Amino acid sequence: xxxxxxxxxxxxxxxxxxxxxxxxxxxxxxxxxxxxxxxxxxxxxxxxxxxxxxxxxxxxxxxxxxxxxxxxxxxxxxxxxxxxxxxxxxxxxxxxxxxxxxxxxxxxxxxxxxxxxxxxxxxxxxxxxxxxxxxxxxxxxxxxxxxxxxxxxxxxxxxxxxxxxxxxxxxxxxxxxxxxxxxxxxxxxxxxxxxxxxxxxxxxxxxxxxxxxxxxxxxxxxxxxxxxxxxxxxxxxxxxxxxxxxxxxxxxxxxxxxxxxxxxxxxxxxxxxxxxxxxxxxxxxxxxxxxxxxxxxxxxxxxxxxxxxxxxxxxxxxxxxxxxxxxxxxxxxxxxxxxxxxxxxxxxxxxxxxxxxxxxxxxxxxxxxxxxxxxxxxxxxxxxxxxxxxxxxxxxxxxxxxx
Amino acid sequence: xxxxxxxxxxxxxxxxxxxxxxxxxxxxxxxxxxxxxxxxxxxxxxxxxxxxxxxxxxxxxxxxxxxxxxxxxxxxxxxxxxxxxxxxxxxxxxxxxxxxxxxxxxxxxxxxxxxxxxxxxxxxxxxxxxxxxxxxxxxxxxxxxxxxxxxxxxxxxxxxxxxxxxxxxxxxxxxxxxxxxxxxxxxxxxxxxxxxxxxxxxxxxxxxxxxxxxxxxxxxxxxxxxxxxxxxxxxxxxxxxxxxxxxxxxxxxxxxxxxxxxxxx
Numbered sequence: 001x002x003x004x005x006x007x008x009x010x011x012x013x014x015x016x017x018x019x020x021x022x023x024x025x026x027x028x029x030x031x032x033x034x035x036x037x038x039x040x041x042x043x044x045x046x047x048x049x050x051x052x053x054x055x056x057x058x059x060x061x062x063x064x065x066x067x068x069x070x071x072x073x074x075x076x077x078x079x080x081x082x083x084x085x086x087x088x089x090x091x092x093x094x095x096x097x098x099x100x101x102x103x104x105x106x107x108x109x110x111x112x113x114x115x116x117x118x119x120x121x122x123x124x125x126x127x128x129x130x131x132x133x134x135x136x137x138x139x140x141x142x143x144x145x146x147x148x149x150x151x152x153x154x155x156x157x158x159x160x161x162x163x164x165x166x167x168x169x170x171x172x173x174x175x176x177x178x179x180x181x182x183x184x185x186x187x188x189x190x191x192x193x194x195x196x197x198x199x200x201x202x203x204x205x206x207x208x209x210x211x212x213x214x215x216x217x218x219x220x221x222x223x224x225x226x227x228x229x230x231x232x233x234x235x236x237x238x239x240x241x242x243x244x245x246x247x248x249x250x251x252x253x254x255x256x257x258x259x260x261x262x263x264x265x266x267x268x269x270x271x272x273x274x275x276x277x278x279x280x281x282x283x284x285x286x287x288x289x290x291x292x293x294x295x296x297x298x299x300x301x302x303x304x305x306x307x308x309x310x311x312x313x314x315x316x317x318x319x320x321x322x323x324x325x326x327x328x329x330x331x332x333x334x335x336x337x338x339x340x341x342x343x344x345x346x347x348x349x350x351x352x353x354x355x356x357x358x359x360x361x362x363x364x365x366x367x368x369x370x371x372x373x374x375x376x377x378x379x380x381x382x383x384x385x386x387x388x389x390x391x392x393x394x395x396x397x398x399x400x401x402x403x
Numbered sequence: 404x405x406x407x408x409x410x411x412x413x414x415x416x417x418x419x420x421x422x423x424x425x426x427x428x429x430x431x432x433x434x435x436x437x438x439x440x441x442x443x444x445x446x447x448x449x450x451x452x453x454x455x456x457x458x459x460x461x462x463x464x465x466x467x468x469x470x471x472x473x474x475x476x477x478x479x480x481x482x483x484x485x486x487x488x489x490x491x492x493x494x495x496x497x498x499x500x501x502x503x504x505x506x507x508x509x510x511x512x513x514x515x516x517x518x519x520x521x522x523x524x525x526x527x528x529x530x531x532x533x534x535x536x537x538x539x540x541x542x543x544x545x546x547x548x549x550x551x552x553x554x555x556x557x558x559x560x561x562x563x564x565x566x567x568x569x570x571x572x573x574x575x576x577x578x579x580x581x582x583x584x585x586x587x588x589x590x591x592x593x594x595x596x597x598x599x600x601x602x603x604x605x606x607x608x609x610x611x612x613x614x615x616x617x618x619x620x621x622x623x624x625x626x627x628x629x630x631x632x633x634x635x636x637x638x639x640x641x642x643x644x645x646x647x648x649x650x651x652x653x654x655x656x657x658x659x660x661x662x663x664x665x666x667x668x
Contacts, residue, residue: 002542005561048508102610111519118496122504129575143490144520146540158657160610165491165520166539173538176498180556184406186610200503205515212510222598257536259528264456276534297512390516391525393537 004283007179009251010238011191012399013095016086017234017343018078019330020054024085028348032355035375037329044198051205054217054230054331055074055198056081056343064150071150073114073141075197079151082195087178092155092191095237095260099188104162107178109171109194111335111389113163114141116199140326147195151235161185167389168298170194171234172397173339178238186318194339195236201399202229202334217301217332219325219357220371222364224301230331234339247403250346254287254381256280260392267305267388269275271312273308274298275388277394278316281384285398289317293378294354294400296335296341296385297369299325300332306329309386310367324371328359338387345383346397352379406608408565409667411601412475417441417588417633418626422470427643429623430636430645436623441587446657448530456513457526458474460492464523464570465530469614471591472566476601479531482593484566486541486652487523487550489631490582492517493574500578523570539599546571547634548654551662554594555608564595569632588630590639602667604642611661615653633636638662 016024020038021031026169039052052181062077082090096104122135144165164174171194178190206212225287260273298309311323326344333340354376380401428434434638436516443462472479487559495518502510521539542549547569554567558571570589574582616637618624627636635652652660
């Protein structure tokens with residue numbers, strides 16, 4: 001008999017996101033309002049795949065502080081670029097000063113971190129010995145912990161630090177880990193988020209599985225044929241809810257997690273794992289399905305994901321709760337998707353905007369969830385955001401207005 | 404809130420360490436440590452089609468997870484889990500990077516699916532039918548304590564039993580020179596909020612700046628420092644000795660883990 005887990009809400013004291021649709025909140029919001037997609041034909045590095053990608057401009061020219069050069073790689077450059085937007089870095093510094101650096105934890109989701117450094121190093125092996133070049137640094141770039149460690153050192157935080165790496169659910173699940181650690185009393189604040197950057201492993205890997213589309217991805221379209229890989233970094237500063245709270249503040253109300261127990265790279269056909277995660281999030285938030293105004297879907301644009309997710313959503317929420325995927329705009333940012341879509345959920349709440357899914361031309365009539373293609377301007381009090389990943393790992397988050 | 408739990412079952416597999424009873428005899432000094440390559444069993448708990456696809460990282464994680472849950476007489480299908488490892492499957496990573504360095508760039512779809520850091524958690528869920536949550540972590544050399552800490556917050560905050568699985572495997576050359584993990588090693592523990600008949604000990608966790616404990620045996624000390632999951636050895640040694648005590652485990656540069664152990668018998 002499994003007990004129902006409820007949680008104390010947490011405050012998203014600050015947040016920021018950078019993806020192919022923009023640097024920081026203002027550009028991201030403008031893209032959502034304009035229903036603008038950042039997907040472009042893939043011309044990344046030496047990749048020769050007929051597909052579209054969501055590339056963040058300017059990552060290559062981003063520099064890291066001299067003292068942290070050991071971390072230099074595309075993934076950490078993207079993290080650096082993103083953490084400097086919206087005054088987020090300063091807000092983290094202020095939190096560290098307020099709570100003490102040991103009382104602020106770091107929880108960052110990533111699926112591939114800086115694996116591209118290793119991909120490049122394998123092209124530069126010594127012709128005789130086969131050795132990787134001396135300049136190649138494994139721990140600070142390739143290893144999954146590298147981006148969490150980078151941000152921890154960059155922000156001079158000394159609390160517990162960890163990378164969550166459960167494929168495309170990684171940076172949704174960081175909210176769960178941070179929530180538990182704050183509630184345990186070990187820390188007072190948490191830098192949470194996700195960073196995943198373009199690399200050959202994911203571009204060629206999803207292509208080998210025939211899961212990437214040649215066209216910009218079309219979630220929930222009758223003709224959808226796969227994902228568009230994107231890159232992003234998105235962060236939030238989580239704290240306990242203070243006594244005097246601005247009614248416009250955004251809170252994390254629920255985290256629900258589950259496993260499919262079905263297949264490594266295919267979702268459960270009826271979405272049973274997804275359903276379980278959404279139910280757990282509602283239970284954690286002590287909410288009913290009717291309390292949710294909008295669902296930000298995982299909505300990757302593969303035939304199987306959207307089919308199983310639609311079934312799971314409809315089985316809980318029925319066919320009327322508006323839902324959409326923002327991956328037509330941002331691409332599927334893999335291990336950063338959970339955090340990126342958490343920030344998009346917060347933008348939806350703050351601005352009374354349900355973002356319509358772009359690129360979707362004709363909604364698949366067999367999908368029963370209420371997919372919206374046009375933006376809706378209406379009060380949005382509660383949003384549920386889904387993230388699912390390889391290995392059958394699922395995480396649903398519920399955000400909402402404080403007041 | 405004190406971060407504490409009861410340990411209900413342990414699984415161990417590594418170089419010269421075959422299971423918890425044998426490892427306990429070695430760690431408590433009752434038997435000599437005889438280093439030998441880790442022998443990884445084929446995961447019989449998986450369906451044959453899935454079994455063929457599993458690499459060393461899945462084998463070591465599933466072996467210790469199964470041992471710990473069996474010894475705790477726990478139903479894995481009902482138990483949330485924390486999988487913590489300093490890396491994903493090193494052999495698959497090597498094969499993918501090698502393929503990507505060639506002009507054809509032919510990446511095997513199965514290898515790509517199995518390259519994710521949560522590959523062991525995925526197969527564990529498939530093998531046990533467990534639809535409970537699995538959290539999959541990495542903190543480089545600090546991965547054992549990072550996993551222990553996450554598991555303990557689940558036990559103390561959510562009052563639920565948790566399976567902790569910490570494991571590492573080696574990279575083949577040329578990555579091995581950059582990340583010289585010598586062999587596979589896994590440690591698993593069932594952690595419960597309440598004492599039960601089978602509880603081995605109570606543990607209580609604090610962050611500390613004290614100096615870390617090393618292993619008295621030089622070869623076990625070499626193992627402790629060479630494999631991130633083996634950073635748990637001073638804790639396992641205390642549990643093997645079966646007396647109250649405190650182990651200081653390696654964690655992040657600025658903090659270590661102090662684990663107080665009080666046996667239940």
